[in-house]
Amino acid sequence: MYKIVAKKELAPKIKLFEVYAPEIAEKAKPGQFIILIIDEKGERIPLTIAGYDRKKGTVTFVFNEVGKTTKQLGLLKEGDSITNITGPLGNPSEIKNFGNVLCIGGGVMIAPMLLQVKALREVGNAVTTVIGARIKDLLFFEEEMKALSHKFYVATDDGSKGYKGLGFLKEFIEKDRFDRCIAMGPVVMMKTVCEITKPFGIPTIVTLTPIMVDGMGMCGVCRVTVGGQMKFACVDGPEFDGHLVDFDGLINRQRMFLPEERLSSLLWEKLGGCGCGGK
Amino acid sequence: MAENKPTPKVKKKAVPMPKQKPEVRRRNFNEVALGYTEEQAIEEASRCLQCPKPQCVPGCPVEIDIPAFIKLIREGKFDEAVKKIKEKNSLPAICGRVCPQEEQCQMNCVLGKAGDPINIGRLERFVADWERQKGVTIPEKAPATGKKVAIIGAGPAGLTAAADLAKLGHEVVIFEALHLPGGVLVYGIPEFRLPKSIVQAEVDYIKKLGVELRLGYLIGRIHTIPELLKEEGFDAVFIGTGAGLPQFLGVPGENLGGIYSANEFLIRVNLMKSYAFPEYDTPIRIGRHVVVIGGGNVAMDSARSALRLGAEEVCIVYRRSREEMPARKEEIENAEEEGIICKFLANPTRFIGDEKGWVKQMECICMELGPPDESGRRRPVPVKGSEFIMNVDTVIVAIGRTPNPIIQRTTEGLAVTKWGTIVVDENGRASLEGVYAGGDIVTGEATVISAMGAGKKAAKAIHQYLMNKK
Numbered sequence: 001m002y003k004i005v006a007k008k009e010l011a012p013k014i015k016l017f018e019v020y021a022p023e024i025a026e027k028a029k030p031g032q033f034i035i036l037i038i039d040e041k042g043e044r045i046p047l048t049i050a051g052y053d054r055k056k057g058t059v060t061f062v063f064n065e066v067g068k069t070t071k072q073l074g075l076l077k078e079g080d081s082i083t084n085i086t087g088p089l090g091n092p093s094e095i096k097n098f099g100n101v102l103c104i105g106g107g108v109m110i111a112p113m114l115l116q117v118k119a120l121r122e123v124g125n126a127v128t129t130v131i132g133a134r135i136k137d138l139l140f141f142e143e144e145m146k147a148l149s150h151k152f153y154v155a156t157d158d159g160s161k162g163y164k165g166l167g168f169l170k171e172f173i174e175k176d177r178f179d180r181c182i183a184m185g186p187v188v189m190m191k192t193v194c195e196i197t198k199p200f201g202i203p204t205i206v207t208l209t210p211i212m213v214d215g216m217g218m219c220g221v222c223r224v225t226v227g228g229q230m231k232f233a234c235v236d237g238p239e240f241d242g243h244l245v246d247f248d249g250l251i252n253r254q255r256m257f258l259p260e261e262r263l264s265s266l267l268w269e270k271l272g273g274c275g276c277g278g279k
Numbered sequence: 280m281a282e283n284k285p286t287p288k289v290k291k292k293a294v295p296m297p298k299q300k301p302e303v304r305r306r307n308f309n310e311v312a313l314g315y316t317e318e319q320a321i322e323e324a325s326r327c328l329q330c331p332k333p334q335c336v337p338g339c340p341v342e343i344d345i346p347a348f349i350k351l352i353r354e355g356k357f358d359e360a361v362k363k364i365k366e367k368n369s370l371p372a373i374c375g376r377v378c379p380q381e382e383q384c385q386m387n388c389v390l391g392k393a394g395d396p397i398n399i400g401r402l403e404r405f406v407a408d409w410e411r412q413k414g415v416t417i418p419e420k421a422p423a424t425g426k427k428v429a430i431i432g433a434g435p436a437g438l439t440a441a442a443d444l445a446k447l448g449h450e451v452v453i454f455e456a457l458h459l460p461g462g463v464l465v466y467g468i469p470e471f472r473l474p475k476s477i478v479q480a481e482v483d484y485i486k487k488l489g490v491e492l493r494l495g496y497l498i499g500r501i502h503t504i505p506e507l508l509k510e511e512g513f514d515a516v517f518i519g520t521g522a523g524l525p526q527f528l529g530v531p532g533e534n535l536g537g538i539y540s541a542n543e544f545l546i547r548v549n550l551m552k553s554y555a556f557p558e559y560d561t562p563i564r565i566g567r568h569v570v571v572i573g574g575g576n577v578a579m580d581s582a583r584s585a586l587r588l589g590a591e592e593v594c595i596v597y598r599r600s601r602e603e604m605p606a607r608k609e610e611i612e613n614a615e616e617e618g619i620i621c622k623f624l625a626n627p628t629r630f631i632g633d634e635k636g637w638v639k640q641m642e643c644i645c646m647e648l649g650p651p652d653e654s655g656r657r658r659p660v661p662v663k664g665s666e667f668i669m670n671v672d673t674v675i676v677a678i679g680r681t682p683n684p685i686i687q688r689t690t691e692g693l694a695v696t697k698w699g700t701i702v703v704d705e706n707g708r709a710s711l712e713g714v715y716a717g718g719d720i721v722t723g724e725a726t727v728i729s730a731m732g733a734g735k736k737a738a739k740a741i742h743q744y745l746m747n748k749k
């Protein structure tokens with residue numbers, strides 16, 4: 001059992017949990033993820049590690065309430081427990097002094113991006129950050145990110161804050177010479193970033209989030225095509241060279257269980273599991 | 280005594296196993312074979328000739344004293360019969376159900392020459408079930424030795440090693456990466472062949488011996504083996520991480536929706552209980568026309584699970600012929616009785632998707648059997664120009680599994696073969712001091728009983744190592 005020691009709402013439907021998991025906290029590194037299962041009937045879902053405190057023995061993750069499991073998770077309170085958390089999983093990010101790094105965090109993945117930015121700064125990189133979301137209300141960690149960045153930009157899909165879309169990247173990529181780009185966020189966003197950085201030859205690292213079950217290389221549901229080869233995102237990744245990733249294949253595989261996921265979420269709400277009393 | 284020689288009185292036919300009827304069981308996940316009654320068990324046991332030089336015993340990978348336990352059953356001393364088996368095999372309820380007895384003990388039984396061999400597996404299962412219903416007694420443990428052993432992986436190899444070491448008085452901790460213990464017994468072999476309550480009972484027994492289970496610990500990521508030995512205070516480590524890495528065909532279209540590895544499919548169905556979706560949260564989608572690629576136990580289990588999930592038609596596509604199929608004969612028969620179709624001498628060459636990225640067709644090529652290969656089986660070779668198309672909406676790829684790689688990647692100095700299996704000596708000792716390994720991680724995909732035997736052997740060697748260590 002893993003106890004939730006702190007819970008925060010960062011934006012509508014985006015929640016942060018800090019859980020007591022000293023052994024995971026001890027070993028966690030930026031770029032890795034955990035898999036949790038809320039209770040014995042639950043699904044195993046992967047979430048990226050967004051922070052850890054080795055002294056307190058806690059691990060932090062931030063999630064978006066998109067379906068049954070994340071909505072159910074969102075109802076848990078401080079002091080409640082999660083049946084099982086497995087981690088850390090996946091390979092840690094490569095953290096070293098690359099020079100001038102461009103970090104782009106989209107949506108809920110702004111949270112783990114903050115952890116990476118911290119780590120990159122600690123080893124001496126100059127970091128330019130961009131955070132993005134669909135609309136301005138869904139942005140979070142602006143101040144924290146700004147404080148760590150040499151340059152800081154905001155973008156939203158609808159232009160309600162900062163730049164509209166990511167098109168603006170082209171202009172300043174031409175001016176600033178970046179040695180590396182790191183993108184974490186929705187697949188479509190990472191795909192766009194890669195299309196922009198490729199002509200400039202900037203090595204671009206993306207975090208792939210295919211559907212996963214075990215997260216340890218046993219099922220193959222997380223297979224992605226990278227450089228024409230089949231890779232398992234959970235053990236070979238989750239970070240890959242974005243210029244080699246087949247994003248369309250990934251988008252297709254992420255949609256595989258859409259009808260079942262909708263059914264599960266709908267039924268749960270109908271039965272009042274969401275706490276609305278079946279209304 | 281007349282008992283020693285075949286007499287005309289010996290019944291040639293085995294007592295048949297009561298089973299669920301095919302038309303009923305093909306749509307439920309309850310156990311297919313129902314087990315002998317006391318009378319049936321005694322009747323079957325009475326056929327045994329009590330051979331002075333029993334042929335069955337050398338056929339058993341852990342050399343259970345088969346005639347002795349059968350004699351005890353015949354005399355109605357079920358308690359003593361279980362004890363006899365447990366001298367060598369700590370998981371009889373499981374082995375009685377899933378061991379390939381027809382290739383092991385039963386293959387050698389003298390009665391098999393002119394009739395049915397003794398049904399040793401069913402008798403083993405009978406006494407183990409009898410004991411479980413009555414309540415298992417916990418054996419006495421040796422006094423505490425003050426030594427600590429880490430077991431990695433809670434499959435049959437790890438569970439057996441843990442039980443034996445705990446009985447010898449060592450402090451034992453099992454680290455299992457999944458959220459439930461059992462290895463293939465819980466995530467692979469389906470409920471209708473091996474009810475999960477039986478695996479749970481074995482795990483409970485091991486816990487009662489004082490073994491600590493830590494679930495959700497992927498060793499190699501959370502602690503490495505050197506860390507367990509140097510920082511976490513363990514005196515020895517046993518690796519029983521199994522062969523769980525799924526193989527794919529490597530043909531175009533394999534990433535389309537609706538194409539599962541057998542492991543994914545079985546993990547969803549068994550470990551995550553997708554068959555009870557949406558009561559359980561993990562979804563599974565099963566189409567009307569399911570094909571399973573492969574010819575082993577894993578293919579059979581996948582096909583029979585797909586049928587139970589409501590598929591209209593399930594077809595197994597295998598590249599060799601029936602004779603070469605590695606699955607247990609009994610399970611092939613069970614599958615065919617349930618209405619599963621086998622298509623032999625065919626192999627997929629590509630998958631074709633619909634506009635939504637879901638598989639809709641599979642192209643295959645016909646095969647013919649050439650001269651035997653290294654495995655001694657005739658090698659299948661494609662027949663030029665014989666491609667044909669099958670309409671499918673679910674594909675399950677069950678063409679083999681290789682060793683889980685994480686430990687090997689994260690343990691410096693651990694000797695590994697080019698197939699990724701861990702190198703050990705005849706006692707299960709690996710190339711690093713205090714490190715032992717056994718089961719599928721050493722042999723590649725094998726059997727429950729061989730994994731269990733390896734766990735036992737390593738436990739013995741670990742015990743010696745610990746007692747000699749200052």
Ligand SMILES: Cc1cc2nc3c(=O)[nH]c(=O)nc-3n(C[C@H](O)[C@H](O)[C@H](O)COP(=O)(O)OP(=O)(O)OC[C@H]3O[C@@H](n4cnc5c(N)ncnc54)[C@H](O)[C@@H]3O)c2cc1C
Pocket residue numbers: 033043045046047048049061062063064065066067068069070071108109112208209210211212238254255258261262265
């Ligand atoms: C390595 C990895 C790290 C991740 N890190 C985070 C994180 O830090 N925070 C976070 O909120 N989410 C993260 N995700 C995604 C998260 O696991 C899914 O959102 C979650 O499983 C959805 O479960 P659900 O039952 O609530 O929704 P479901 O009912 O399963 O799905 C609801 C919707 O979410 C989509 N979805 C399902 N699985 C994924 C997925 N793997 N990636 C993207 N969309 C998906 C579905 O297509 C559907 O539209 C990560 C995924 C991976 C593989």
Ligand SMILES: Cc1cc2nc3c(=O)[nH]c(=O)nc-3n(C[C@H](O)[C@H](O)[C@H](O)COP(=O)(O)OP(=O)(O)OC[C@H]3O[C@@H](n4cnc5c(N)ncnc54)[C@H](O)[C@@H]3O)c2cc1C
Pocket residue numbers: 377378379431432433434435436437454455456457460461462463464467468496497498499519520521522523545576577580683685686717718719720724725726727728730
């Ligand atoms: C579908 C299927 C049907 C089968 N049917 C039969 C049958 O009828 N009869 C038969 O005799 N055999 C059968 N087998 C084979 C048999 O199940 C295996 O040979 C046996 O389970 C091997 O045991 P093991 O203990 O070596 O490994 P496993 O049972 O594979 O257990 C290994 C365990 O280690 C865990 N693990 C892996 N890596 C790590 C890590 N780094 N840290 C912590 N834990 C880890 C895994 O999660 C797993 O729980 C079948 C196999 C399958 C897949």
Ligand code: SF4
Pocket residue numbers: 326327328329330333334335336345346349387388389390396397399
């Ligand atoms: S089981 Fe068969 S081989 Fe073994 S003792 Fe009985 S008759 Fe002989």
Ligand code: FES
Pocket residue numbers: 211212213214215216217218219220221222223232233234235
């Ligand atoms: S999630 Fe199962 S292999 Fe990656």
